[in-house]
Amino acid sequence: MRRKSFPIRLRVALAGLLFLAGTVVMRSEGPQMVGGPPIPGGTQFVPGQPFVWTINPITYWTDKGTLGPLSNSSATSLVQSSLQVWLSVPTASINFSQAGQLPQDVTSYNILAVLNDMAACSTPLDPNSATVIARDRTVIFDTDGSAIEALGGDPSGVLGVTIPLCWSSDGTTNFFQRTAAVFNGQFATTFDNTMEATMIHEFGHMIGLDHSQINLECLADLCVGAELRGVPIMFPVAISDRITLSTDDEAGISVLYPETVNNPPNRVPFSTLGRIQGHVYFSDGITPAQGFNVIARNTTDPLRIAVSNVSGFLFTACVGVPSTVLPPPWGDCxxxxxxxxxxxxxxxxxxxxxxxxxxxxxxxxxxxxxMPFILGSSVGPIGQMGFQFPLYADCTPLYLGSNSSAGCGSPTHLTVTAGAVVNAGTDVILNGPTGTLPRYDAWEDGP
Ligand SMILES: [Zn+2]
Known part of the structure; x- marks a missing residue:
């Protein structure tokens, strides 16, 4: 997560440094990592399936030092309260447990060693070792930002970073094994919620959530009330120190970890919520369009009750992109x-x-x-490669109207009922008043 005025590419820089192997991509309400096709002789991931944690509870170890002006115990309490925000989603089922404290303070001097020990995925990490600091889930308090700087990030702009280090699959479920979260003490204060909001965001990544884009106008303008409350915690940029989840955040965790227990108001089965599914097509009505943000907004509270997702979020970002256009692993991937x-x-x-x-x-x-949402700030798979697709249209957004036609007004109203999936009349053809591109570009053909 980065501060509003400082574009940062930390997550991908780190991924490039340490974690090139694997058949996954870090990826709005949507999963951060999605399985790719099997690699001969490698782990057989389930293609198109998001990665989740299968251990219950998810154990973690916290750093031994301070976090800026916060004492170790205050920082540790903030971790707990931030995780509690996710635990409190009534339609999701997930658990965390603090297993202990790291044996030494993690600083700029040892963070690379810690991450490299974590990245040695076949070597078990002893939870009782006093000499090896690394644990399977480490929460690092970078008290002065120097550790983030050591990782190649701008300590004046990066509030925190989450680094998935090990993941696997049993052929049925793709799952995370090791993740580190690093928090920049330069942004910790004793008088505002910036650090807690950062922790909630980074733990969202740790859970497996990608960034989300809703109420984008809040990025540029002062934005208040329902409009601001509808901005997801998983928005790529910190634009407020709000510490509550949006509908989109709650949808994101719930679809990955659906609650089945019926004990309202604290536990509500995910199956009581509705769903809209469809496709986005270019104006030829045939060629599916990748990488566009789709938002469902409730007509009674459209700014706040809104859920987003990127078209093609489960599909590879790189089919058809030759390595001559983008270098490996992005292009030839x-x-x-x-x-x-x-x-x-x-x-x-x-x-x-x-x-x-x-x-x-x-x-x-x-x-x-x-502040483009690319690389470490990407929303959806395409942005990981360093760019996004423009929407050539007379207006934005384009609304789903009648007959799948997208236009500048007259949106169709879809009725969502508890537990139902709406998937008829939901395909969106991007043929605004004067039309959009008839299809993708030279890199991609229709099926
Ligand atoms: Zn983030």
């Missing part, structure tokens, strides 16, 4: 990223919708400087 199942191209999925009436809209992922 047909086997690495996401699923290669062509039926997933352009698919969107908007889960976790309370019953009601919704509109569906499509917009581009933010790609304007100085």
């Amino acid at each position: 047909g086997a690495i990223f996401g699923s290669t199942d062509t039926t997933l191209i352009g698919v969107y999925d908007l889960p976790g919708l309370p019953s009601g009436t919704y509109t569906v809209e499509v917009e581009a992922i933010n790609d304007s400087w100085p």
Whole structure:
């Protein structure tokens, strides 16, 4: 997560340094990592399936030092309260438990060793070792930002970073094994919620959530009230120190870890929420469109009750991108990223919708400087490669209207009822008033 005025590419810089291998991609309400096709002789990931934690509870170890002006015990309490925000989602089932404290303070001098020990995935980490600091889930308090600087990040702009280090699959479920979260003490204060908001965000990544884009106008303007409350905690940039989840955040965790227990108000089965699913197509009506943000908004509270997802979120970002255009692993990565199942191209999925009436809209992922949502701040798979697709249209967003046609007004109202999936009349064809591109570009053909 980065501060508003400082664009940062830390997550990908780290991924490039330490973690190139694997058949996964870090990826709005949506999963951060999605399994790719099997690699001969390697782990057989389940293609198109998001990664989740299967251990219960998810144990973690906290750093021994301070976090800026916060004492170790205050910082540790903040970790607990931040995790509690996710635990409190009534439609999700997930548990955390603090297993202990790291044996030494993690600083700029030893953080690379800690991360490299964690990245040695086949070597078990002794939870009782006094000499090896690394644990399977480490929460690092970078008290002065120097550790983030040691990792190549700008300590004046990066509030925190989450680094997935090991993951695997049993052939049925793709799961995380080791993750580190690093928090920058330069942003910790004793008088505001910035650090707690950062922790909630980074723990969202640790759980397996990607960034989300909703109420994008809040990035540029002062934005208040429902508009601000509808901005997800998983928005790529910290634009407030709000410490509550949005509907989109709750949908994101709930679809990965669905609650089945019925004991309201604290426990509510995920199956009571509705869902809208469909495709985004270019104006030829045939070619599925990857990498566009789709938002369902409740008509009674559209700024706040909103859930987003990026079209093609389960599909590889790199089919058809030759290594001459983008260097490996990005360009020549047909086997690495996401699923290669062509039926997933352009698919969107908007889960976790309370019953009601919704509109569906499509917009581009933010790609304007100085804060484009790319690389470490990406939303959806395409941005990981360093760019986003523009939406050539007369207006933005384009609303799903009648006959799948997307336009500048007259949105169709879709009725979502408890437990139901709405998937008829939900495909969006990007043919605004004067049309959009008839299809993708030279890199991609229709199926
Ligand atoms: Zn983030």
